[in-house]
Amino acid sequence: MPFIAAQPYEYELPIESQIALIVIDMQRDFLEPGGFGEVLGNEVGRANAIVPTVKRLLEGCRSLNLPIFHTQEGHCADLSDCPKSKLKRGRGDLTIGDSGKLGRILILGEPGNEIISELAPIAGEVLIPKPGKGAFYNTDLEVQLIARNITHLLIAGVTTEVCVQTTMREANDRGYECLLVEDATASYFPEFKQATLEMVRAQGGIVGWTATTDQVLEGVRSWKAAG
Ligand code: TIU
Secondary structure (H helix, E strand, O other), X not given: OOEEOOEOOOEEOOOOOEEEEEEEOOEHHHHOOOOHHHHOXXXXXXXXXXXXXXXXXXXXXXXXXXXXXXXXEOEOOOOOOOOHHHHHOOOOOOOOOOEEOOEEOOEOOOHHHXXXXXXXXXXXXXXXXXXXXXXXXOOOHHHHHHHOOEEEEEEEEXXXXXXXXXXXXXXXXXXXXXXXXXXXXXXXXXXXXHHHHHHHHHHHHOOOEEEOHHHXXXXXXXXXXXX
16 A cells, blocks of 8 residues: 655555645745734744745645645634634734735735745645634635545645644544645744644654655655556
């Protein structure tokens, strides 16, 4: 059976269902100065550093014809989908909905909310706007996955311990086999990224697996060749 060489052990690839790539929130808000990430007091360069690797993963998965999903964290212009608790958090000079250097902060359709041009979705890929940290909360992601018979999720994006890990845990509880792509995810805090990788694969893979982009692409290539 084809597999991806992974930790804590090999990630077996499915026989009768599909694998998808899901790229979490690679939007200007988190990667460029002036967006939500910086408003929260973070140094965004660390997140930006993974863009070439995410691009390689994305293009590799495209060339192997995997279904591809992108998510985008953002709220309606009237903030009706933003809990007051989220609005109050951060205590910076600006908050969600205020005007910043990239337009209104974390609002769908604003310049800051766009997926960065290097990683922009292309025709046939699914963009899931999401109001929460997890990509299943208040979205149709699960319906879209079921419609495509997808059971295995390769997960990349930012930030590792916030939206990426939340999505991975949501998916895990729904029965998806989840693999976090180690070098295609980033945190503003390197120690949080490392801790997340370790907690995901601890206890025999309590949340799932981790592997590098090279390992993922090699495994998926052999899966395609076998199928
Ligand atoms: N602040 C932080 O680390 N992340 C977020 O607010 N959203 C995502 O992780 N996408």
